[in-house]
Each structure stands twice: as C-alpha cells, then as structure tokens.
Amino acid sequence: MTPDLANEALASQIAFLQEIDRLKGVLRATPICDNSRPENSAEHSWHLAMYAMVLVDQAGPDVRIDRVIRMLLLHDIVEIDAGDVPIHLVHDSEAQAAKERVAAERIFGLLPAEQGAEFRALWEEFEAAQTPDAVFAKSIDRVQPLLLNLANGGGSWIDYHVTMEQIDARVGTKVNRGAPALWRHVRARVAGYFAS
Amino acid sequence: MTPDLANEALASQIAFLQEIDRLKGVLRATPICDNSRPENSAEHSWHLAMYAMVLVDQAGPDVRIDRVIRMLLLHDIVEIDAGDVPIHLVHDSEAQAAKERVAAERIFGLLPAEQGAEFRALWEEFEAAQTPDAVFAKSIDRVQPLLLNLANGGGSWIDYHVTMEQIDARVGTKVNRGAPALWRHVRARVAGYFAS
Numbered sequence: 001m002t003p004d005l006a007n008e009a010l011a012s013q014i015a016f017l018q019e020i021d022r023l024k025g026v027l028r029a030t031p032i033c034d035n036s037r038p039e040n041s042a043e044h045s046w047h048l049a050m051y052a053m054v055l056v057d058q059a060g061p062d063v064r065i066d067r068v069i070r071m072l073l074l075h076d077i078v079e080i081d082a083g084d085v086p087i088h089l090v091h092d093s094e095a096q097a098a099k100e101r102v103a104a105e106r107i108f109g110l111l112p113a114e115q116g117a118e119f120r121a122l123w124e125e126f127e128a129a130q131t132p133d134a135v136f137a138k139s140i141d142r143v144q145p146l147l148l149n150l151a152n153g154g155g156s157w158i159d160y161h162v163t164m165e166q167i168d169a170r171v172g173t174k175v176n177r178g179a180p181a182l183w184r185h186v187r188a189r190v191a192g193y194f195a196s
Numbered sequence: 197m198t199p200d201l202a203n204e205a206l207a208s209q210i211a212f213l214q215e216i217d218r219l220k221g222v223l224r225a226t227p228i229c230d231n232s233r234p235e236n237s238a239e240h241s242w243h244l245a246m247y248a249m250v251l252v253d254q255a256g257p258d259v260r261i262d263r264v265i266r267m268l269l270l271h272d273i274v275e276i277d278a279g280d281v282p283i284h285l286v287h288d289s290e291a292q293a294a295k296e297r298v299a300a301e302r303i304f305g306l307l308p309a310e311q312g313a314e315f316r317a318l319w320e321e322f323e324a325a326q327t328p329d330a331v332f333a334k335s336i337d338r339v340q341p342l343l344l345n346l347a348n349g350g351g352s353w354i355d356y357h358v359t360m361e362q363i364d365a366r367v368g369t370k371v372n373r374g375a376p377a378l379w380r381h382v383r384a385r386v387a388g389y390f391a392s
C-alpha cells in the first residue's frame with residue numbers, strides 16, 4: 001500500500017470509530033443493575049463480551065470464543081440508525097430487519113472495503129444464528145438482560161407485563177439452544193422471581 | 197467437576213458479571229463525541245475493543261489481537277473500587293496503584309480461582325506495559341480520548357488546561373511506542389486543534 005492509500009485507509013477507520021461512538025446514546029429497555037437508568041447499547045456490548053469471556057465453559061466444543069467476542073462487540077452497531085427494539089415489544093420484524101440492512105450498508109461502508117465486508121459478514125452470521133459461534137453469541141445476548149432484571153427488581157419485565165411463559169418462549173429457547181446448562185441455572189432464578 | 201461444584205462455579209461467575217455492571221457508573225474525564233455527557237468506563241472499554249479490532253494493522257507482528265481485545269475489555273474493572281484518575285490530573289500514582297491492587301484482589305477474587313488468576317494476570321500484564329500485546333493495548337487506551345476530544349470540541353483538554361507539549365509527553369510517547377504510524381496520523385490532527 002502506498003503511504004497515501006495507507007493514510008486514506010486509516011482516515012476511513014477513524015471515521016468509523018468516531019461514528020460508532022453514537023452507540024453510547026442508543027438506550028435499551030432494560031435498566032442497569034442499580035436501576036438508576038436504562039442501559040445503552042455500547043456498554044451492553046461490553047458486558048456481553050465479558051459474559052463470553054467468563055462463560056466460555058458453557059459453550060460447545062465447536063465454538064471459537066474470540067470470534068464470539070468480536071461478534072458481540074459489533075452485533076448492535078446497526079442500532080445507531082435502526083434503534084433498539086425491545087424483545088417484549090410487538091413489532092414488525094421484517095421492517096426492522098430492512099432498516100438494519102440499510103444501516104449495515106452505511107455504517108460498515110465507512111470502513112475500507114475489505115474490512116467493512118469482514119465486519120458485515122460477522123454481523124450477518126450473528127443475525128442468521130446458524131453457526132455454533134452465532135448460536136452461542138445469541139444465548140449470551142438473550143441471557144444478560146434477565147440477570148440485569150433480576151438485579152434491578154424486574155425492570156423491563158414490569159414495563160412490558162411479561163410472564164414466565166413469555167420468557168420461556170421468547171428468551172429461554174434461544175439461551176437453551178447455545179448454553180443449556182446456563183439456561184437451567186438462570187431459569188431457576190427467574191422462575192423464583194415470578195413465583196414470589 | 198461434580199454438578200454441585202459446576203453450579204457453584206457458575207454462581208461465582210454470575211456474581212462477578214453482576215458486580216462488574218457497576219463499571220457503567222464510573223465516569224471518566226472525557227465527554228463522548230456529541231459532548232452530551234462524560235463517557236463511562238464500560239462503554240469506553242467497548243470502544244477500545246472496537247479500536248483494536250479496527251486498527252489491527254497498526255500493531256506490530258508479535259501482537260495477538262484477540263489477547264489485546266480481552267485485555268482492553270477488563271483493563272478498567274478495578275475502577276469500580278478505585279475510580280478513574282484522569283491522565284491530566286496531578287495525583288499520587290503509588291497510592292492509586294495500591295488501591296487498584298486491592299480492587300483487583302476483591303473483584304477478580306469473585307471468580308472461580310483459576311479464572312480469577314487468569315484475568316488478574318491479564319490485567320497485570322496490561323499495567324506493566326512490557327509485552328507487545330500490552331504495549332499495543334496501552335497505545336489504544338491513550339489514543340481514543342484524543343479522538344473523543346477532537347470530536348467533542350476540546351473536552352478534558354479545556355477542563356485541565358492541557359497543552360500540545362503535555363499531550364506529546366503524557367500521551368504521545370505511549371501511543372507512539374505501540375502504534376507509531378497511528379500516532380503520526382493522530383498527532384497531526386491534534387496539532388491542528390491546538391494551532392487553531
């Protein structure tokens with residue numbers, strides 16, 4: 001690469017890194033553990049990456065944890081344009097998916113072409129939830145809000161009038177698919193909350 | 197591992213993951229890019245991990261980027277107890293280091309012993325800034341606030357009456373050590389700010 005091209009690539013990368021700062025301003029439905037305010041999608045992504053690092057033993061033998069960490073770090077970046085849709089909110093998932101594709105095009109498009117394509121492929125792999133890495137990453141993404149709500153006193157479960165049956169259907173199936181022992185453990189805690 | 201021990205290990209890991217949620221409440225000296233509020237250490241850690249993913253080509257050949265990402269994800273966790281000390285604030289760095297060691301003992305001590313020791317070793321490697329991975333991680337940690345301040349209009353440079361000479365001494369040397377081409381590029385932008 002010539003010095004000019006290298007400098008241009010670096011300028012694109014910095015433009016991307018400045019743009020994704022906006023993820024710190026995307027608010028989610030779940031409050032943080034101390035219930036003081038909603039969680040934002042940037043700190044959520046950090047927390048999920050830490051979940052993957054800590055809970056690596058919950059992953060199946062085919063899971064490459066460093067790819068999972070990368071996937072979790074970038075999985076919500078499209079929300080800068082498309083917003084976060086709470087899992088317990090009834091919404092048009094086709095329309096949301098279309099918005100997210102446009103967002104991916106714009107935001108990953110800020111990067112040098114090869115790197116942008118690599119990041120986009122990792123995001124699409126996460127969304128498709130078919131590979132072992134993506135299935136485990138989805139389990140992590142779904143389980144973390146449960147643990148926040150257990151700590152914050154009910155959080156988005158109260159706001160959205162959620163029942164244990166809805167959690168089993170909307171969350172449990174996905175956590176169980178990638179991390180069954182984790183789901184057994186966390187489900188018992190969540191069931192305790194709903195029983196009390 | 198017996199089922200009881202496995203369940204106990206998982207309970208410790210969840211306790212750690214709940215505890216580190218508090219990093220979302222540790223505020224830094226630098227405002228986020230839109231200048232609306234200070235950055236917190238959890239979203240900062242996410243942003244640094246993304247910096248490492250994006251700027252991998254700035255790292256020397258001995259750098260293992262996935263270790264750098266892990267290091268950056270956990271490098272600020274001790275701030276939950278010890279707080280963040282702004283780089284441009286005159287402070288007792290011995291006393292701060294002692295507080296951080298006590299914090300590491302308590303917080304990484306929540307994890308199962310082997311995993312806690314592994315995380316602590318990664319944090320100590322970052323702090324010592326001797327290995328190629330740690331040197332590159334430090335470069336990333338130091339360069340990101342510069343780019344936030346360039347976006348937010350001066351941020352902590354204004355609050356702490358910082359000069360270009362101080363940035364060269366306190367920040368530039370460290371960025372340059374792990375990522376010299378990145379430092380040349382960013383230094384030119386920062387010098388432009390201070391010249392105007």
Ligand SMILES: [Ca+2]
Nearest residue numbers: 271272280281
């Ligand atoms: Ca720090």
